[in-house]
Amino acid sequence: MRADAQRNRELIATTALDLLARRGPAVSMEEIARAAGLGVGTLYRHFPDRQSLLDSVAATTLRTLLAAGRAEQSSAAPRWQVLVRIVARCTGLPLALISSLPDATRVDPTVADLVAELDALFQGLVEDAQREGSLRADLTGAQVVGLLNVAVCRPGARADDPLTTVLLDGLRARP
């Protein structure tokens, strides 16, 4: 593969991720192309269709997140700290949203698997934090994860958002 092609492929993926994070899951191919300073045709040279591009970006990102998550998981830090760090890390990721939404048309098995794994990791972490006594115990793991999703998967979300801050404070177990 020619060097410029390689570069463009990565540029497309990065740009797509960025736009998805900032403007939500409805970005058009045209928008992505323009933001990357390329023509739409180039996107289609690298990805057969829109879904492909989305899947590819999702898979890459989810894999990174999963790796980071597993690393954190086996650290010695208190579970609460771990959770906060992972949430920060995930912020701005709209892809979990794309996939976790009851979106009928989504079926890519790789992405689905990754989402499931990430979900399980998160839930385990939440439940550990509850056992540790740092996270309020009146919600199920799934509920907490669902709620963190809202905080994290918003167009334009940032880790130091008021929303994220307040939500995390609200999740902290009362003294």
Place this chain on the structure above:
Amino acid sequence: MRADAQRNRELIATTALDLLARRGPAVSMEEIARAAGLGVGTLYRHFPDRQSLLDSVAATTLRTLLAAGRAEQSSAAPRWQVLVRIVARCTGLPLALISSLPDATRVDPTVADLVAELDALFQGLVEDAQREGSLRADLTGAQVVGLLNVAVCRPGARADDPLTTVLLDGLRARP
């Protein structure tokens, strides 16, 4: 106006509000019609176009909310209580969202005014609660209102949602 027309007009408004709350701001005229058990033609008999219907529903709802808010405001209850009650009251309202979003196409002056008034009322309330010492003071009124908006204006939001609960807990001033 014929009795059935009157009935249908109200049915349309109610159904639209309900669907907007449950499925978000992208509901189609067809969906609303079907949910109301009517034909699309009937919607257009009562409202010249989609925007009209949305504006009408928004204006009615916002007026009700504003009245309820003003009543609460002049009650003797602690500001925190008042705030919680109003939030509960607003939950499921997607219209504030429609209007408060940077949606370029929205210009109806009535609705804009109502939104502004409701916003001001909310902010005043939040700031009073902060002075009262029941609401954390490290956020501006506007930030708090924005964040409550997220909680309240989601498709399918409910007042006893984990999200709303946790968010309110996170907003409470620390002892």
Place this chain on the structure above:
DNA sequence: ATTAAGCTGAATGCCATACTCCGGTTGACC
């Protein structure tokens, strides 16, 4: 210099959705 891989973006086709309209229905008044 050669050339195949790469790039562009106007043109195409598709689909969802707002909106229209005419034939059939019905409430209201006599």
Place this chain on the structure above:
DNA sequence: GGTCAACCGGAGTATGGCATTCAGCTTAAT
């Protein structure tokens, strides 16, 4: 219970946005 204007239904039309294609031009690599 008859009349009729208001009302309703829903197939059909118009439109706009978006994914996707492709013919002609560029450029990296040798």
